[in-house]
Amino acid sequence: MLKIKIKLLLPSLLLLAIVAMLLVNQLGRAKNEVVIYTSVDQVFSEPVLKEFEKQTGIKVLALYDSEAAKTTGLVNRLIAERDAPKADVFWNGEFAQTMLLKEKGVLAAYKSPSAEGIPAQYTDADGFWTGFGGRARVILVNKNLLSADQYPKSIYDLLKLEYAPDKIGIAYPMFGTTATHAAALYADLGSDKGREFFEDLSQRGIKVYDGNSVVRDMVVNGQLAAGLTDTDDALGAVEKGEPVEMLFPDQEEGGLGTLIVPNTVALISGANHPEAGKQLIDYLLSSDVEKELVDAGWTNLSIRKSGEAASMPEVKGMKVNLEDIYKQMDQSKEEMQKIFVR
């Protein structure tokens, strides 16, 4: 039986308070450090940041996002902290929310010397953010359920009657890279055709899940024959030896192309450690880190046209400008909400 003695209770509380205060003091003390918020999976980003720590001696305090928060977590936090920022650097796994943060006045301009070789279309004209690395929107298929000649080759194949609708899946197109993909289709095809594609998907009765990783899991366990997801999710399953295959859709002549989503990195306006932040940005934009992320499986495409990165697989990308995609986000998200959340 649990026995609480009053004689021990007050001293225990006192001790707890002392420990808490010591912790407050410890955590609040300024050090040679840099604070980074990143939406890149902790499994991939943490080793990169640890290596930076080792090379520079600058302590990295990282905050990772969670898919459960639908990427609203970090972005909302950065906006809420705008007047008293805690972060120095924002490393995003995509670009649309980085652009949003620029609009909200959260970012500061910084053109890194490490950005050499990165095409202008993947950098902000005013220098508020820089793109690097690339993930693609891919179709992951279950090899036990589909033979090679049955593999979908285009996102439009997901509408074909030969695939049972309850065996095709996507993530909710109001969040994350699926939202970006929807906006990209709006930008490339026009809003009417873009909307029509998703309306057709919804009317077919395809399955819609709470994230790209869930789509991956459903394909892996056979609940789906094919699903739309990102390269990092797909590669994780491939490398584990699951019975799946990753396909880049719409690669044929005249095809739409595959949406390539670059990572983006930006300096936070009013950062407490701006010089350390710039050092970290320079490091993240280096070719070495790009290669490291490819080897780790976070990205597998390069947007650089020179150096070692150029030897990575060539994928035909969608012919859309990042800025145009961003401009379609509001409308596409609102319409996706009405189509899929009912």
Added chain:
Amino acid sequence: MKIHDKLKCSYFNINEAGMLAGVLLAAFLAAFPVLLLLADTLQSFFAGSPDLVTFLVPDERRLQLLARSMGISGAVAICGMAAGILTASFLFAWKSKAGLAVRYVFFATAAVPPYVHALSWTSALVWLNSLLRGSGLAEITLQGNGICIWVGMMTLLPITTGLALVGFESVEPGLIEAGCIFKGGGRVFGSIIMPLAAPSFLAGGAFAFLISLMDYTIPSLFQVNVYSLEIFAQYSADYDAAKAFLLSLPLLLSAIPTAMLFQWAFRNAALLNTRGDRKNTIEMEMPVVLILLQGLALGISFLQFSVPFISLIISTGTPLKLMNVFLSSYHEIGFSMLLSVLAATIAVFFGTLAASGMNRKGRIYKICWIFILLPFAIPAPLTGIALAKGWNSIGAYGTRGTIWLPVMAGVIRFLPFAALILLAIIKRMDPRLLEASRIQQKNTLHGLVKVYIPMLSKGLVAAGCLVFILAAGELGATMIVTPPGSGTITMKIYNYMHYGASDSVAALCLIMLVLSLIAGSAAFTALIHSEKGFKGGD
């Protein structure tokens, strides 16, 4: 005014103003995010965003989502409470040491994230379907309201069972004995035990309803769209907290009748102080139907624990993997433990103030209770956003990058739980002991330290352990306010889940399960034995 209320009021020789101040402080703390969001919304409206009004009135699509959410949550609450009551009734009658030990098992999975429950059940059902397919039988559908309600019920069963058991344990053994002299066990169970335990049943059902209403992770896995997903979708669209808050209003309004239900239930509960040794209670003979239903509920409860537990063990792989994950996560484990202990301590303090006030008459106390229960109906990320904004606006210097914001997030989110547990304990306190101590005490503080707090101590531990478990599993608000460089186990679970490190996720969930088991066991032991130190009058 009933004699026991008068006695309790007269014992507590702190003047009414002091008590009211304490309750108002607790209410303000709990309602702080709502108040801030409301202020933010009004500011946006008057700054020139009249389109906000359109979010006040749900359109047909949103009404359908809301109706579906209410229906699913209601079904989860009713089914969960039914299973919880039946399981608890069995445990209530099982008075041996083995029976007491088994009770702890039911709390073990309380802190495992709902999404992990959902994935575990999905894996289990996929496996079962493969067997059914092989046997030529119809497969179980893995989408729709049915499976959604089932998994929701499984996730919340520890809470509903625990509260039902608290209700049963609060029934005076003497009443049961007296009833058994004249009538059979079934009649005594239906006419005496169930009505007296009803307030706890209502509380458990209301808890389950509100928690289920706020969750979209389980429904989305089973292809069911619910209203809380609409809130997140809207928030993700333009990061406008005002719009998200307005969309949350229907859920917020549902907390008000729930709060009123709580107040009615507890104010009208019988004098619940149990004295006497439960072991002396006459054994009741239960009707066959009830025994069969209890068996069914026990089977469900067994599945509730075993499915995620077995799934987690299989996914973890080896004990070495578990050890490696434990060693690589010691920082997150330490941070989670400290955060949860601090949140539990502060929540219990304010919960005691709130519960003491609830036990008093007065409209102001009823209104305060509505505010205290508001955190149930606000999505966790909105709580975090409000807290972050509020903290920045008051310039809480010296606390930047510290643990205190996530601690406050835990306090605000789970203060209602602590308050309700403590209210149940306060209502069980013998007013004659309190009155006797008031005569002997040197001053109010002396009486508090020597009598009141010791009598309440088990409840303090129970409420503290419950908040500990819930704070350890909290994600939505915590990740908005956690200092960079730190993280909780739950944050790590979700981060790794996205990556697909299912073995690491499973190992972390097993660690959470063990922590939950320890804390839940302590809480339950404290609750059940809260009257044993003060038998007075025997």
